[in-house]
Amino acid sequence: MTSPGQVAKLKRNNYVVNRIKPDNEQIYYSIDAINDAINVGKQISFQYYDYTGLKKKVLKNKGEIYKLSPYKLLWCGDYYYVLGYSEKKSKVINFRVDRIASKPEILDKDIIPM
Structure with missing residues (x-):
């Protein structure tokens, strides 16, 4: 009940194992971007953060941009x-995914196959 162009976007690549989903809405934007990248076979880039002992967010590796060929969401x-x-x-x-600093960018570069 959708157009052929929308069928690919409906393919989900996440697997849930006996759990409920989180309430943090930002995660859903990241998941959608990652899922879209998986479906079109493109790499993503993003910044990643960690927490200090005082629960403060700090970008890992001085704000390095990580590049990844995404295969699955779990x-x-x-x-x-x-x-x-x-x-x-x-x-x-x-x-x-909850530690990815903002919505990942989908790159023009194709993923590296497994």
């Missing part, structure tokens, strides 16, 4: 994760 242990290939580390890694 909901596990009360958190969403994006799994993908990092050229810099030359391996498949994961990031917690």
